[in-house]
Amino acid sequence: MIMQKSKPSPAALALCIVLTCASGPDTARASAPQLQDAAGNYGITGASRVHFSVAQVGGGGIVGDFGKFSGNFRIDGSNISRSSVEFTLYPESVETGESRVEDFLKSSAVFDSATYRTVTFRSTSVTQTGPDSAAIEGTLTARGKTRKERFSVKLTDWNSRSISFMIRGSIFRSPYGMDVGTPIYSNVVEFDMNIKGQKH
Amino acid sequence: MLRNSRSTFGWVTIVLHWMIAALILGLIALGFAMRRLSLDPALQFSLYQWHKSFGFTVLALAAFRAVWHLFERKPEATAGLSPLERHASATMHVALIVLTLAVPLAGWAVASTSTLNIPSFYFDWFVIPHLPMAKSEAAETVWTSTHAILAYMMLTLVLVHAMAAFYHHIIRRDEVLARMLTLRQRRRGEIEKASGAPLVAKRK
Ligand code: HEM
Ligand code: HEM
Numbered sequence: 001m002i003m004q005k006s007k008p009s010p011a012a013l014a015l016c017i018v019l020t021c022a023s024g025p026d027t028a029r030a031s032a033p034q035l036q037d038a039a040g041n042y043g044i045t046g047a048s049r050v051h052f053s054v055a056q057v058g059g060g061g062i063v064g065d066f067g068k069f070s071g072n073f074r075i076d077g078s079n080i081s082r083s084s085v086e087f088t089l090y091p092e093s094v095e096t097g098e099s100r101v102e103d104f105l106k107s108s109a110v111f112d113s114a115t116y117r118t119v120t121f122r123s124t125s126v127t128q129t130g131p132d133s134a135a136i137e138g139t140l141t142a143r144g145k146t147r148k149e150r151f152s153v154k155l156t157d158w159n160s161r162s163i164s165f166m167i168r169g170s171i172f173r174s175p176y177g178m179d180v181g182t183p184i185y186s187n188v189v190e191f192d193m194n195i196k197g198q199k200h
Numbered sequence: 201m202l203r204n205s206r207s208t209f210g211w212v213t214i215v216l217h218w219m220i221a222a223l224i225l226g227l228i229a230l231g232f233a234m235r236r237l238s239l240d241p242a243l244q245f246s247l248y249q250w251h252k253s254f255g256f257t258v259l260a261l262a263a264f265r266a267v268w269h270l271f272e273r274k275p276e277a278t279a280g281l282s283p284l285e286r287h288a289s290a291t292m293h294v295a296l297i298v299l300t301l302a303v304p305l306a307g308w309a310v311a312s313t314s315t316l317n318i319p320s321f322y323f324d325w326f327v328i329p330h331l332p333m334a335k336s337e338a339a340e341t342v343w344t345s346t347h348a349i350l351a352y353m354m355l356t357l358v359l360v361h362a363m364a365a366f367y368h369h370i371i372r373r374d375e376v377l378a379r380m381l382t383l384r385q386r387r388r389g390e391i392e393k394a395s396g397a398p399l400v401a402k403r404k
Contacts, residue, residue, distance in 0.1 A: 057327050058319045098315055098316065108241060109240070180242040184318065184321045
């Protein structure tokens, strides 16, 4: 948040004043970031973290990150439900700390990244669920199959230029033809992402 | 019927022998295929899991067989075998029994030390825990080659063992293979014993 900066830029200060005025009587509780205040168009930056895990029988599981992705989102300040996001990730960039697991995930058994280079998500609706949280529904396309999925979003930090969210979602693999390894490995992939946006 | 008699094998020995034999030969073929052929990765993954489940099955059967072999009485060697042949076959059987235990144990060590840490989910039924061994690439490599060397060593011995059986059956025309296949010989012997009269007489 703005307060974290020891030397706020004039622009940030100006924005701070504007927002404070705009939020009127709510100023006292302004410590929690509010979605409305973060309106704007953003590009997803490389500082984001796209983390996932797949549980296995007997405990533990496969955990990893996707290193390469891109996307944009727009927060509509006057009507959060008109906000939108589009996100692309490149399965080729999967990292798990074990090269054999990575090769397997990229292979025809899972992502088939040679044939399907990207996994994409496009929002179809955004529902605000709290002052700093929302549920995003949209279409996820992976391995040539498209399905409706849902992610929950929580605003964690923002300032005049950048914003960050915690995004979580549980995605079933089998509808995408990626059910290899079940039931040893769970059919559900838990996504736990920290998405950082930079204002356009 | 179930137990070995003085002259031949009972059902327990026979069934264990052929179940283990079939599983061993299948597992060697499966192990070779899954490791050495270039397969579809999803198929390869499930073949590995089948291999482990069947391998554990052999381990359990082989453990039972080892105990059985130790404590069950052994039929006398088929008539006509030289002392050298008796000694060689007995040694071969002990070597095979030890290998049917050592090979799956080494396989279990592969799964246990592998940095892939893939659970052994016995026929998708219950998890067989890994052996308490440290996971590292080095340990996994050592156990992988131990498992492979022992498995192919066992294959060589099995071939010699089976050739010996066929040699006895086809060239020597003795009872060696037949008595591991059926109870025929013993049944005849038992009927004889029970009736107290030679079988020939009863046929009339
Ligand atoms: C009597 C039972 C078994 C037999 C005859 C057997 C045989 C084999 C053979 C022939 C191979 C291929 C070796 C090569 O070509 O490199 C193999 C590989 C393997 N076996 Fe077994 N196996 C048995 C039991 C087991 C068990 C119980 C496990 C694990 C719980 C196991 C785990 C493995 C693994 C993981 C590999 C692959 C190693 C690698 O790719 O690094 N095996 N086995
Ligand atoms: C298809 C191949 C096989 C054939 C034709 C075969 C044949 C035989 C025969 C005829 C006997 C009886 C020998 C006697 O009278 O003393 C025997 C015993 C035995 N065979 Fe095999 N066998 C085969 C495969 C195997 C395999 C794969 C194993 C284990 C790795 C094995 C392990 C043994 C053992 C341990 C005995 C001694 C049985 C006992 O005394 O309890 N055999 N086999």
